[in-house]
Amino acid sequence: MKHSDTIVIGSGLAGLMAAYTSVRQGKTVTLLTTGSGSLSLNSGVIDVLGFDGNHEFVASPKEGIKSLPEDHPYKKIGMDMLEKAVDEFLAFTKEYGFPYHGSLEKQIMVPTAVGTMKPTCLAPQSLDGAAFEGKSKVVIVGISGLKDFYGDIIQENIRPLLGENLSYEVVMVDAGLEGGRDVTTLDAARWLDQDKGMAALVNALKPHASGNAVFLLPQILGTSGESVAIALREKLGAEVIETTCLPPSVNGLRLQKMFHQALMKLGVDIIEDTKVLRAVTKGSKCTAVVAQAAAREKTYEADKFILATGGFYSGGITMREFEKPREMIFDLPVWFVPGEENWSNEQLFSDKPQGFAKTGIRTDESLRPVDDSGKVVFDNVYVIGRNLGGYDFCFEHSGNGVALASAYKAVMM
Amino acid sequence: MSETMNALQKKAEAMLTADHCLSCTSCMSSCPVMEASKEYRGPKLVGPAHNRMRFSQEDVEESLDFCSNCKSCDRACPSGVEVSTLNMLHRAEYYRTHPHSQRDDMLAHGERMAKRVRMLPFGATFANLGMKIGKCFGIFGSMGIAGERDMPAYASSSFLSMFKGISQKPSEKKVVFYPGCFINENDPEVGVAFVKVMQKNGYEVLVDEKFNCCGSPLVVTGYLDEALEHAHNNVARILEWKKKGIPVVACCTSCSLMLKKEYGELFDEEEMKEAATNVYDAFEFLAMLEEEGKLNTEFKSLSQSLLYHVPCHLKSQGFGTPAARILGKIPGVKVELADAGCCGMSGNYGFKQDKYEISMKIGEELFGRIKTANADKVISDCGTCRLQIQHGGHVEPCHPIEILEKAY
Numbered sequence: 001m002k003h004s005d006t007i008v009i010g011s012g013l014a015g016l017m018a019a020y021t022s023v024r025q026g027k028t029v030t031l032l033t034t035g036s037g038s039l040s041l042n043s044g045v046i047d048v049l050g051f052d053g054n055h056e057f058v059a060s061p062k063e064g065i066k067s068l069p070e071d072h073p074y075k076k077i078g079m080d081m082l083e084k085a086v087d088e089f090l091a092f093t094k095e096y097g098f099p100y101h102g103s104l105e106k107q108i109m110v111p112t113a114v115g116t117m118k119p120t121c122l123a124p125q126s127l128d129g130a131a132f133e134g135k136s137k138v139v140i141v142g143i144s145g146l147k148d149f150y151g152d153i154i155q156e157n158i159r160p161l162l163g164e165n166l167s168y169e170v171v172m173v174d175a176g177l178e179g180g181r182d183v184t185t186l187d188a189a190r191w192l193d194q195d196k197g198m199a200a201l202v203n204a205l206k207p208h209a210s211g212n213a214v215f216l217l218p219q220i221l222g223t224s225g226e227s228v229a230i231a232l233r234e235k236l237g238a239e240v241i242e243t244t245c246l247p248p249s250v251n252g253l254r255l256q257k258m259f260h261q262a263l264m265k266l267g268v269d270i271i272e273d274t275k276v277l278r279a280v281t282k283g284s285k286c287t288a289v290v291a292q293a294a295a296r297e298k299t300y301e302a303d304k305f306i307l308a309t310g311g312f313y314s315g316g317i318t319m320r321e322f323e324k325p326r327e328m329i330f331d332l333p334v335w336f337v338p339g340e341e342n343w344s345n346e347q348l349f350s351d352k353p354q355g356f357a358k359t360g361i362r363t364d365e366s367l368r369p370v371d372d373s374g375k376v377v378f379d380n381v382y383v384i385g386r387n388l389g390g391y392d393f394c395f396e397h398s399g400n401g402v403a404l405a406s407a408y409k410a411v412m413m
Numbered sequence: 414m415s416e417t418m419n420a421l422q423k424k425a426e427a428m429l430t431a432d433h434c435l436s437c438t439s440c441m442s443s444c445p446v447m448e449a450s451k452e453y454r455g456p457k458l459v460g461p462a463h464n465r466m467r468f469s470q471e472d473v474e475e476s477l478d479f480c481s482n483c484k485s486c487d488r489a490c491p492s493g494v495e496v497s498t499l500n501m502l503h504r505a506e507y508y509r510t511h512p513h514s515q516r517d518d519m520l521a522h523g524e525r526m527a528k529r530v531r532m533l534p535f536g537a538t539f540a541n542l543g544m545k546i547g548k549c550f551g552i553f554g555s556m557g558i559a560g561e562r563d564m565p566a567y568a569s570s571s572f573l574s575m576f577k578g579i580s581q582k583p584s585e586k587k588v589v590f591y592p593g594c595f596i597n598e599n600d601p602e603v604g605v606a607f608v609k610v611m612q613k614n615g616y617e618v619l620v621d622e623k624f625n626c627c628g629s630p631l632v633v634t635g636y637l638d639e640a641l642e643h644a645h646n647n648v649a650r651i652l653e654w655k656k657k658g659i660p661v662v663a664c665c666t667s668c669s670l671m672l673k674k675e676y677g678e679l680f681d682e683e684e685m686k687e688a689a690t691n692v693y694d695a696f697e698f699l700a701m702l703e704e705e706g707k708l709n710t711e712f713k714s715l716s717q718s719l720l721y722h723v724p725c726h727l728k729s730q731g732f733g734t735p736a737a738r739i740l741g742k743i744p745g746v747k748v749e750l751a752d753a754g755c756c757g758m759s760g761n762y763g764f765k766q767d768k769y770e771i772s773m774k775i776g777e778e779l780f781g782r783i784k785t786a787n788a789d790k791v792i793s794d795c796g797t798c799r800l801q802i803q804h805g806g807h808v809e810p811c812h813p814i815e816i817l818e819k820a821y
Contacts, residue, residue: 035492036489038491248439271731272488294689294731
């Protein structure tokens with residue numbers, strides 16, 4: 001059997017961060033994954049904690065975390081590990097050429113595709129709404145044919161947030177992408193990867209540029225790193241900001257690409273298109289996992305297993321029968337909010353949490369799964385990211401923060 | 414709704430997976446054809462979304478023609494939708510009511526052509542000459558075949574005839590080698606290297622002349638009925654060998670994927686799934702020997718840097734890249750993964766004149782990687798990937814098994 005020090009299962013942000021941190025610790029790492037991971041569906045900015053339990057805005061994630069209930073994943077992870085995880089992540093993004101910035105002390109405000117501002121903790125420069133500060137003109141840039149980015153809606157919503165003392169205009173740019181299929185941000189980003197796309201955009205925007213203008217664009221400034229954003233800023237002599245957008249998420253893909261490059265360089269053995277089916281256990285130890293390859297199963301042995309299969313949202317946990325959730329690989333005990341009436345609130349987009357969203361695995365302080373009595377189920381299995389129970393990442397805006405920090409801690413245990 | 418469609422809906426497992434699509438766009442982000450051409454509406458719409466529409470009406474999605482069956486979408490899908498297989502089933506349905514071009518007939522039936530050529534004295538020589546002349550006079554171009562490419566030349570003797578001349582040490586441990594069309598007709602040295610490698614590992618290699626083309630070129634050009642005939646023949650043969658306890662091993666990753674996975678997805682017959690369990694990719698098999706501590710690792714030193722382009726159809730087999738690990742054990746050998754996505758060739762896709770530009774655009778990243786890596790040798794398990802690497806990367810690549818053979 002193939003033996004590794006550590007096996008990571010899943011390639012969303014939690015899985016990638018766990019594989020990266022682990023290989024940096026000198027471990028041999030095998031990453032088992034089915035599907036391309038959730039980063040293409042994820043803004044790729046790191047929300048640590050945007051809102052508290054009463055849905056009040058949290059100005060400082062570090063402060064906000066203090067008031068979270070004891071069973072929240074952050075309380076198990078601890079502030080020390082969260083801080084180290086943030087440092088590790090920031091250093092990683094710097095080293096691999098697409099630096100994120102921010103800190104646990106305060107939020108970065110990121111513009112969205114409907115013209116609202118959302119809090120996040122770590123983001124690349126191109127998404128940082130701080131660039132609006134001190135400017136007198138906002139130029140909203142639409143791309144002809146691009147779905148889900150409408151300049152007028154953005155203007156209507158962002159005006160009251162940034163103030164009426166600024167001037168606003170909407171400029172439409174023809175990227176020559178129409179006439180075939182629906183145009184996505186990824187198409188436009190690929191257009192800007194090319195010199196001629198960049199030249200065309202600069203041409204179209206130059207007449208609107210000035211030192212006190214900010215260009216607000218959909219997430220199209222190149223498919224990797226920040227070189228396109230830097231070049232555009234220089235050529236226009238003005239600030240440029242991207243909004244978060246609907247999938248495919250260009251920024252999530254940039255982050256995914258950078259992680260992938262790092263893992264390849266550091267020698268992580270990535271085995272794609274293989275679904276882990278079950279674990280081989282001996283008492284309270286897991287010795288191997290069995291994964292489905294074409295036509296046959298393969299067994300992968302390791303000393304340590306990190307479970308990053310995405311919980312309820314990605315099939316890591318399922319519930320075929322009400323109140324009988326199942327973790328699909330290790331059959332770990334899954335915690336959930338009991339009672340049908342507490343399962344969900346009727347208004348999906350309200351400011352109330354969803355009971356179902358808290359479904360997940362409870363752990364000890366080391367992030368090892370525990371049963372109802374708090375007893376550790378497996379000594380060498382660690383649960384990270386959306387598999388963790390007890391928090392509603394949508395409501396709190398804490399998804400990628402929990403992913404990063406739990407991944408880091410699981411590796412260090 | 415046609416009889417075939419009814420039959421397919423009753424049968425094909427792939428059809429059932431379409432309803433697992435959540436429209437999340439993961440497949441769109443990873444589709445190399447979408448990246449190269451805005452005319453392709455993409456896997457999500459053309460595969461599962463369009464499949465839903467078919468329940469209500471007969472409908473033709475023009476851009477289906479752009480899918481290359483590289484299977485990047487299937488690998489990206491978090492929900493197990495067999496997107497590319499849906500596309501191939503839809504393509505087959507289209508060609509039930511629409512005529513095939515002469516070009517597609519030719520590209521799909523390489524095996525038939527090769528058989529004719531091999532029947533003539535000096536057939537391969539004349540056929541190669543004919544292809545050169547044909548290229549000069551633009552005959553292939555007028556048929557809709559990319560005139561920029563050389564058609565793969567026939568080897569002076571096929572693998573199966575060369576095999577007869579190899580004297581092997583007999584062994585109780587045996588495998589059956591499935592050469593597939595490309596290795597048999599165009600690149601027999603790969604098969605010869607495989608036999609030598611297996612001999613060094615104490616195995617005797619058998620062949621089965623009753624095997625025919627796996628059907629991959631037929632599936633991608635919409636000749637599904639013929640592909641099913643091939644599947645029935647090959648599956649029956651594989652099951653015969655299974656009864657004897659002898660595994661079937663292939664060096665071509667598109668052949669092995671077809672035998673192991675695509676038959677089942679396309680036709681969903683139980684025997685196909687049973688046969689699949691007796692089929693292995695060559696390095697998958699060697700990796701299993703390695704795991705049992707039975708791989709002969711008495712390697713000579715080779716002093717070579719290798720750039721490894723992992724074929725899409727190997728990635729879709731879900732066992733990683735054991736060739737990189739095994740070759741990495743040879744003293745002096747350094748293996749680097751190209752990690753440059755799809756090469757753009759996708760079997761016969763890149764040979765189509767109207768897809769040539771897309772094919773080359775997809776390959777750009779790999780070509781660039783080959784240039785900057787400056788490795789001693791580029792390796793790839795897939796025959797048509799190697800053709801693309803030769804054409805666009807301007808190097809002479811080989812199969813990883815040929816490197817391993819040199820190390821013994």
